[in-house]
Amino acid sequence: MAAVIFLPASSFALDAPKGEVILTVTGKLDHPNVGDTAQFDLAMLEALDSRNGTMETPWTTGKVEFSGPLFRAVLEAAGAHADKFKLIALNDYAAEVPAEDALKIDSMLATRMDGLPMSVRDKGPLFLIYPFDTDRSLYNEKYFSRSVWQIKTIEAE
Amino acid sequence: MNENARKNGDVIRRASKATAFLQLFATLLMVGLIYLLSGIYEKYEALQDGIRENTLWSVYQLDREARRLLELAHVMGADKDLTLASMKTLSTRFDILYSRMGILKKANFDLRLQDSPELQTLVSEIEPLVVAKAPWFDAIASGRDIDIAHLRAFTSSLIPLVENTGKLLMSANNKVSAERADTRDALQSLQLKSGVVTALLAASVGVLVIMLRRQLRSVRAAGLVFERMAHELNVAYAHAEAGNRAKSQFMATMGHEVRTPLNAILGTAELLELGDLPERVRWSVQTIRRSGQSLLEILNEILDFAKMENGRIDVCLAPADIRVLAGSAVEMMRDRAAEHGNTLISDIPDNWATDTIMTDATRVRQVVLNLLSNAIKFTSNGAVVLKMTEGQSQGKPVVRFAVSDTGIGIDKEGQEKLFKPFSQVDATISRKYGGTGLGLTICKEIIDSLDGMIGVSSIKGEGSTFWFEIPAEPAQAGEPIVDCAREKDKLARQRKNILLVEDNIVNQQVAAGFLRHLGQNVTVAGDGLEALDAMATKDFDLVLMDMQMPNMDGIEATRCIRAMETAKGAVPIIAMTANASDDDRRLCLEAGMNGFQSKPITLSQLAGILDRVESTAERNDPPSGVTLEEGSAMNPRQEEIVEVLGREVFEELLDSFFSDAVFILSAVSSAMRDDNTNNLDRLLHSLKGAASNVGLQDIADRAQRLRESPISERRLLDLMRAVDEQRRTRAA
Numbered sequence: 001m002a003a004v005i006f007l008p009a010s011s012f013a014l015d016a017p018k019g020e021v022i023l024t025v026t027g028k029l030d031h032p033n034v035g036d037t038a039q040f041d042l043a044m045l046e047a048l049d050s051r052n053g054t055m056e057t058p059w060t061t062g063k064v065e066f067s068g069p070l071f072r073a074v075l076e077a078a079g080a081h082a083d084k085f086k087l088i089a090l091n092d093y094a095a096e097v098p099a100e101d102a103l104k105i106d107s108m109l110a111t112r113m114d115g116l117p118m119s120v121r122d123k124g125p126l127f128l129i130y131p132f133d134t135d136r137s138l139y140n141e142k143y144f145s146r147s148v149w150q151i152k153t154i155e156a157e
Numbered sequence: 158m159n160e161n162a163r164k165n166g167d168v169i170r171r172a173s174k175a176t177a178f179l180q181l182f183a184t185l186l187m188v189g190l191i192y193l194l195s196g197i198y199e200k201y202e203a204l205q206d207g208i209r210e211n212t213l214w215s216v217y218q219l220d221r222e223a224r225r226l227l228e229l230a231h232v233m234g235a236d237k238d239l240t241l242a243s244m245k246t247l248s249t250r251f252d253i254l255y256s257r258m259g260i261l262k263k264a265n266f267d268l269r270l271q272d273s274p275e276l277q278t279l280v281s282e283i284e285p286l287v288v289a290k291a292p293w294f295d296a297i298a299s300g301r302d303i304d305i306a307h308l309r310a311f312t313s314s315l316i317p318l319v320e321n322t323g324k325l326l327m328s329a330n331n332k333v334s335a336e337r338a339d340t341r342d343a344l345q346s347l348q349l350k351s352g353v354v355t356a357l358l359a360a361s362v363g364v365l366v367i368m369l370r371r372q373l374r375s376v377r378a379a380g381l382v383f384e385r386m387a388h389e390l391n392v393a394y395a396h397a398e399a400g401n402r403a404k405s406q407f408m409a410t411m412g413h414e415v416r417t418p419l420n421a422i423l424g425t426a427e428l429l430e431l432g433d434l435p436e437r438v439r440w441s442v443q444t445i446r447r448s449g450q451s452l453l454e455i456l457n458e459i460l461d462f463a464k465m466e467n468g469r470i471d472v473c474l475a476p477a478d479i480r481v482l483a484g485s486a487v488e489m490m491r492d493r494a495a496e497h498g499n500t501l502i503s504d505i506p507d508n509w510a511t512d513t514i515m516t517d518a519t520r521v522r523q524v525v526l527n528l529l530s531n532a533i534k535f536t537s538n539g540a541v542v543l544k545m546t547e548g549q550s551q552g553k554p555v556v557r558f559a560v561s562d563t564g565i566g567i568d569k570e571g572q573e574k575l576f577k578p579f580s581q582v583d584a585t586i587s588r589k590y591g592g593t594g595l596g597l598t599i600c601k602e603i604i605d606s607l608d609g610m611i612g613v614s615s616i617k618g619e620g621s622t623f624w625f626e627i628p629a630e631p632a633q634a635g636e637p638i639v640d641c642a643r644e645k646d647k648l649a650r651q652r653k654n655i656l657l658v659e660d661n662i663v664n665q666q667v668a669a670g671f672l673r674h675l676g677q678n679v680t681v682a683g684d685g686l687e688a689l690d691a692m693a694t695k696d697f698d699l700v701l702m703d704m705q706m707p708n709m710d711g712i713e714a715t716r717c718i719r720a721m722e723t724a725k726g727a728v729p730i731i732a733m734t735a736n737a738s739d740d741d742r743r744l745c746l747e748a749g750m751n752g753f754q755s756k757p758i759t760l761s762q763l764a765g766i767l768d769r770v771e772s773t774a775e776r777n778d779p780p781s782g783v784t785l786e787e788g789s790a791m792n793p794r795q796e797e798i799v800e801v802l803g804r805e806v807f808e809e810l811l812d813s814f815f816s817d818a819v820f821i822l823s824a825v826s827s828a829m830r831d832d833n834t835n836n837l838d839r840l841l842h843s844l845k846g847a848a849s850n851v852g853l854q855d856i857a858d859r860a861q862r863l864r865e866s867p868i869s870e871r872r873l874l875d876l877m878r879a880v881d882e883q884r885r886t887r888a889a
Contacts, residue, residue, distance in 0.1 A: 059260055091222060091253045120252035121259070121291075141211070150253060 027156030030079025038078035476632035536564030685709025
């Protein structure tokens with residue numbers, strides 16, 4: 001029982017996904033659940049530590065509310081530790097994101113826009129959203145290029 | 158010289174104008190530059206605000222996704238691959254293309270698509286082509302079966318889309334390039350503008366520096382010219398000054414030359430008046446004396462004015478009881494007032510706040526006497542009133558003197574001329590009343606230099622009131638006296654109260670003058686009795702005691718002082734004597750004196766006595782270095798008097814010596830007739846002392862010889878002749 005109290009949730013082995021897999025984390029992982037990868041369905045992602053924020057982005061019209069698990073919560077769940085991560089989209093667009101963007105910044109892997117799940121046509125299913133609502137200094141081209149949408153894979157390098 | 162100065166001035170003025178213009182120009186340029194820079198700053202701000210997604214990248218992605226979709230559909234059609242997995246991949250590819258389509262409509266791009274009709278048309282053509290496919294994929298997702306024909310139809314319908322996206326990509330690329338070039342041009346032009354302004358600014362600053370340097374050079378040159386001019390002016394001024402000084406000097410010399418015989422005339426006339434004269438002769442002598450008196454007054458005024466012209470109205474502030482001063486002035490004028498049939502009234506209040514004030518008593522007396530004399534002169538059978546009041550002027554205490562008369566009065570026009578030199582109110586006045594017209598000018602000068610005010614109010618025919626006001630700062634006990642006339646010779650000696658006991662007037666004046674010069678308070682007593690009176694009322698630090706005096710001599714007076722019970726009996730007493738024999742010395746010491754000093758006393762001997770009394774005040778031993786230096790060179794003696802007391806005083810001393818000598822010699826002759834040996838010796842002693850005091854050693858020697866051997870008419874006549882000869886030498 002003592003172990004249950006003191007060990008953080010992330011130290012438990014990751015459950016296998018039950019629904020459709022929407023995210024696969026590969027590379028150096030502590031908690032793989034399928035082979036040497038960690039795979040997540042929507043329910044698993046939405047169970048993690050999350051945030052929501054209403055903000056303007058270059059890709060949307062007007063103010064939009066994004067919500068979803070914190071980037072760092074997803075990495076912890078997978079037990080992924082690396083200096084940088086490669087985010088790969090459905091169309092093979094890829095961007096490298098340094099680890100501090102997950103650890104120091106409350107960036108999230110948005111699953112919902114204005115409360116609704118995002119389809120591929122709506123840049124879903126996962127969209128890396130930086131907290132433009134709380135930190136205006138992030139609002140520039142550097143972070144725009146890291147704001148990958150239609151994410152399918154994260155590689156921990 | 159002047160030409161140079163004018164040229165320099167012109168250059169400076171021109172350069173100043175140019176500099177002012179350049180400053181204005183530079184300021185304008187500065188404002189322009191600030192404006193341009195703020196434009197650049199605003200551009201950057203706008204850039205910062207307008208951070209947007211890269212258009213070209215999005216359009217490229219759209220084109221790429223369209224081509225990948227076409228390619229996949231093409232491959233699937235060729236392979237006749239209609240499996241579920243392949244269809245799902247195709248569907249995902251379409252979804253991605255669809256999501257790209259939406260971005261073009263919604264996103265915030267750096268290139269505003271809607272601003273360009275061409276791009277806008279392309280986007281609006283592409284959009285329906287994409288959206289039209291969505292129902293087909295929706296149907297597949299919901300389980301609709303498709304065959305190869307469907308797929309081929311779909312594939313061929315994608316071809317116009319790909320053409321359009323390709324066109325859009327090229328157009329967007331051209332547009333972005335053009336825009337980039339435009340932006341660069343705009344920035345370049347802005348930079349060019351600010352560059353030009355900066356260059357202009359630099360140029361104007363450069364010119365400004367050159368102008369300032371030129372200006373500086375001219376200023377320096379002008380400074381040199383002015384310096385030279387100032388030097389020349391100084392030289393010219395010095396010449397003028399020297400001329401003026403020479404004139405004043407001449408006036409002063411002339412004044413003395415005239416005054417010396419005049420004194421003799423007056424003295425002789427007074428002597429004559431004392432004798433038993435027939436009425437007619439007495440009247441004539443009186444006329445001579447009065448006329449001489451007026452002449453002397455005029456002369457004194459001219460001398461005063463000459464001094465004033467020379468810039469030498471020195472005022473010397475010292476504690477003075479001005480009520481006593483005013484009272485004595487009134488007494489001095491009483492006889493004169495009576496001669497004119499005038500009543501002279503002094504209105505000096507008894508209760509007075511400040512008895513002793515800091516002022517120049519001699520100068521104030523001179524003014525009071527002048528005003529009184531004027532009032533008496535212009536009034537006959539009337540009244541002259543001197544009224545003194547205390548008051549305040551600008552918060553400071555003042556004393557006000559007013560001399561009112563019931564005389565002829567002065568009209569307004571005359572009052573304006575009153576205080577100007579050489580201006581009598583009208584010519585008839587000087588004819589009728591005489592005078593130089595300088596008296597009031599001198600008064601004004603004196604009162605001005607005392608920081609006071611002088612004025613008059615008068616009604617013609619009804620009399621005048623002349624008034625003046627002087628500051629009345631109360632004198633502080635122990636206030637150091639600054640001897641203005643001889644300030645250069647500052648002797649830091651402790652200030653003592655000294656009693657000078659001496660019967661001969663000339664000796665009194667010299668010794669008292671020397672002592673005052675040494676910064677001492679001097680009280681003069683004419684003989685032993687007066688000395689004892691003075692001792693009774695005042696404390697003294699030192700007594701300088703002549704030995705031979707009428708009424709009570711020095712030895713007797715010393716005995717009386719030593720017999721006093723109080724501390725006063727212990728006051729140091731130094732004998733001043735022309736008798737320097739051992740017997741005299743013994744007599745002096747037996748009587749209780751502390752030392753003695755041979756006559757005539759020099760300034761340095763006096764200073765030595767003072768210093769020794771200061772240092773041995775408690776010890777009571779006789780001053781050392783007492784010398785018996787009669788017969789020493791007398792020219793240095795005269796030089797010393799001139800140096801310390803001034804030539805004028807020396808001349809006055811000589812004058813008064815000669816007029817004294819007339820009296821003494823006549824007294825000697827009458828004492829000889831009466832065979833009064835005692836009196837005879839005393840008179841000769843006095844004459845000898847006075848003569849040696851003013852440096853007339855020959856006369857002193859003759860007087861001494863008369864004392865030593867039986868006196869005869871012939872030898873007395875010799876002495877008289879010697880005195881006369883000396884006087885003529887002086888007057889020549």
